[in-house]
Amino acid sequence: MPEAGNARSLVMRSRIIEGAVEVVADDGVAASTAVIAKRVGVAQGSVFHHFETKAGLLDAVFAVLKKELRAAVIADLDDALPLDDKLWLIWRRWTDWGTRNPARRRALLLIGVSEYVSSQTRQESELESVVGVELFQEASRTGVLRQQPIRFVGALVEAVANSTMDMMALEPARADEYRLAGYRAMRNMLG
Amino acid sequence: MPEAGNARSLVMRSRIIEGAVEVVADDGVAASTAVIAKRVGVAQGSVFHHFETKAGLLDAVFAVLKKELRAAVIADLDDALPLDDKLWLIWRRWTDWGTRNPARRRALLLIGVSEYVSSQTRQESELESVVGVELFQEASRTGVLRQQPIRFVGALVEAVANSTMDMMALEPARADEYRLAGYRAMRNMLG
Amino acid sequence: MPEAGNARSLVMRSRIIEGAVEVVADDGVAASTAVIAKRVGVAQGSVFHHFETKAGLLDAVFAVLKKELRAAVIADLDDALPLDDKLWLIWRRWTDWGTRNPARRRALLLIGVSEYVSSQTRQESELESVVGVELFQEASRTGVLRQQPIRFVGALVEAVANSTMDMMALEPARADEYRLAGYRAMRNMLG
Amino acid sequence: MPEAGNARSLVMRSRIIEGAVEVVADDGVAASTAVIAKRVGVAQGSVFHHFETKAGLLDAVFAVLKKELRAAVIADLDDALPLDDKLWLIWRRWTDWGTRNPARRRALLLIGVSEYVSSQTRQESELESVVGVELFQEASRTGVLRQQPIRFVGALVEAVANSTMDMMALEPARADEYRLAGYRAMRNMLG
DNA sequence: CATGAATGAGTCTTCATTCAT
DNA sequence: AATGAATGAAGACTCATTCAT
Numbered sequence A, B, C, D: 001m002p003e004a005g006n007a008r009s010l011v012m013r014s015r016i017i018e019g020a021v022e023v024v025a026d027d028g029v030a031a032s033t034a035v036i037a038k039r040v041g042v043a044q045g046s047v048f049h050h051f052e053t054k055a056g057l058l059d060a061v062f063a064v065l066k067k068e069l070r071a072a073v074i075a076d077l078d079d080a081l082p083l084d085d086k087l088w089l090i091w092r093r094w095t096d097w098g099t100r101n102p103a104r105r106r107a108l109l110l111i112g113v114s115e116y117v118s119s120q121t122r123q124e125s126e127l128e129s130v131v132g133v134e135l136f137q138e139a140s141r142t143g144v145l146r147q148q149p150i151r152f153v154g155a156l157v158e159a160v161a162n163s164t165m166d167m168m169a170l171e172p173a174r175a176d177e178y179r180l181a182g183y184r185a186m187r188n189m190l191g
Numbered sequence E: 001c002a003t004g005a006a007t008g009a010g011t012c013t014t015c016a017t018t019c020a021t
Numbered sequence F: 001a002a003t004g005a006a007t008g009a010a011g012a013c014t015c016a017t018t019c020a021t
Helices: A007-027 A033-040 A044-050 A054-074 A083-100 A102-113 A119-142 A150-170 A172-190 B007-027 B033-040 B044-050 B054-074 B083-100 B102-113 B119-139 B150-170 B172-190 C007-027 C033-040 C044-050 C054-074 C083-100 C102-113 C119-139 C150-170 C172-190 D007-027 D033-040 D044-050 D054-074 D083-100 D102-112 D119-139 D150-170 D172-190
Strands: none
Touching: A007 A033, A007 A044, A007 A054, A007 A102, A033 A044, A033 A054, A054 A083, A054 A102, A054 A119, A083 A102, A083 A119, A083 A150, A083 A172, A102 A150, A102 B102, A119 A150, A119 A172, A150 A172, A150 B150, A150 B172, A172 B150, A172 B172, B007 B033, B007 B044, B007 B054, B007 B102, B033 B044, B033 B054, B054 B083, B054 B102, B054 B119, B083 B102, B083 B119, B083 B150, B083 B172, B102 B150, B119 B150, B119 B172, B150 B172, C007 C033, C007 C044, C007 C054, C007 C102, C033 C044, C033 C054, C054 C083, C054 C102, C054 C119, C083 C102, C083 C119, C083 C150, C083 C172, C102 C150, C119 C150, C119 C172, C150 C172, C150 D150, C150 D172, C172 D150, C172 D172, D007 D033, D007 D044, D007 D054, D007 D102, D033 D044, D033 D054, D054 D083, D054 D102, D054 D119, D083 D102, D083 D119, D083 D150, D083 D172, D102 D150, D119 D150, D119 D172, D150 D172
């Protein structure tokens, strides 16, 4: 396991993660490490030079994708904006990310429901999300979900977002319409 | 492969399906057919007398659970009831089923996201759901989701239901509260 | 793992054990299970149908060889015989077994010093040996080893026997001479 | 490969050998070179700057330990001493070395029965032992082992010594007693 | 029909060794 | 000389599936 790792090593680590994203998106989490290695063009053993186990690799993939998604959604959010503008901006970025990175979205979903994510990573990624979710909770403060745990609100919003993105992927021609309908549904749901 | 099958054979088929439900709920879809056979108390080979492949078995499990859930939710629905009463009744039955059959719900979810479900079964189970979903669509006819495909509405409702049941399972002491909050959120979402 | 196992299965189990004996004698305990399977002419997986792990296999080999050696040495020992006649008979049978079964002797030795033998098997095989070792202890009752634990006496006798068999294997032409010299050395050692 | 090597290089070579002793004593000859390197605190690759192969390393370890044991046993032996005094002195030194260096003794034993020792090293170490063994042979000149090859005598003495040291290690409280009993047994054996 | 032994392709993982830096 | 990243050939073990009984 390279502790700090030189530049070349870090590049290789990233390449393996990217390969895993693609392969998992294609074949699910049951995809073999051999296929991942082949996709990246490295030796099988090299995968285990960078990640202790397959679980360690997929855990890292999950963490990376979560962080990436969060960054894409939250980046440079103007605090001065009205809440609704912020929510709509987040929604647009979120669904954009999903539309532009179908493989990443699919990999994130698949790994997320698998047993490959360590509870630590799951916890950390949940914690980091809090900032974004808080805005949705704020929006729900006058609705039927007031007094519900942030976890519940977050789960509901995420569920609606994912269903929306599923539709957008299914009918790209009407993607904009689905995005808006999904947003309004979510907005109404919060109350 | 017993096409129609005598009574004894059908019983065994059911027992294998039930065993698969339990094992998948415990160990995920990666559970081996050998473990399923052992749980049921039959020989490994017997599983393949009733199902051509493991995929065929899990496909059948999925179909059975979907049908069962649908039956539990839709059964004896009094057409004369006001729409909102019908929806609440459905919601209560749905979440009850999930609360009382955590293994079945988990198995249904896990198999549902796996590659073991044939597209035919997926299509059929979607078609069968239509009757129930129509009520939700009807409820959405004046809201932000009016003119959205029934598939979208259905997916949204299902997503909210599942998030609700997740919370109910997480904190059984507050299950009733989550059930109601989830229902209202769903109701608001439809508009 | 076949619980009782039918005749055919038991035969295969024995064949795998015999194959393991040969391969371990040739290549040491580091020999791969694949080579063992190939030597026997069965599929690799079949080895694990009969033995849970490689350790389980070698453990069984050890137990079988120990039991076999013991049987060959102790069988039909006339209690009426004078002690010295008994000891010499045992010695001859022991060294005969070693001479006639070089592979078995080598495998027994190699597995014995490896970490593949479970402590349970080791204990059991030690317990079973007691009967034979008691005679040597009896012979040592007037010598310098009187009052030493039977385990010590047993270890010393076994050590001398093995050194003797090593020499016999090295120079088969003088095997009889080494056998006798070894016996006398052991006899003197006991006192 | 440093042929002669400067001082620093020789030091490192020694450190690697010492690391290998410890690791082999702990984990057996199957221990990986990576673990050895880590124990020493050098890079994996560095091991192979000083030893061509793992076999080469363990071969060297074997030679070093053999030489060390021999030196500890034979050093400054007063030729004027009576034979029996010399033998007892050797015996005490031998068993002392084993008691004080359990890891070294264990490593020596484990490597000795492995396939890592080259036949050349084995031969050389046997040759060097001759000087010590000669004394035992001399002692056996009137006993049942007279006219037996020195190799046989040596093997027998070594076998008894090792069994003795095993017992000493097993019950340190009675170590002195076992040492003496083992010596007398050996002495009687030689005749 | 039921059984469970047998199969062999496939999985994750380890490790001695090489080599660019 | 020293490093440690990269390699790829094995290794132990799993498992869906087949088939003789």
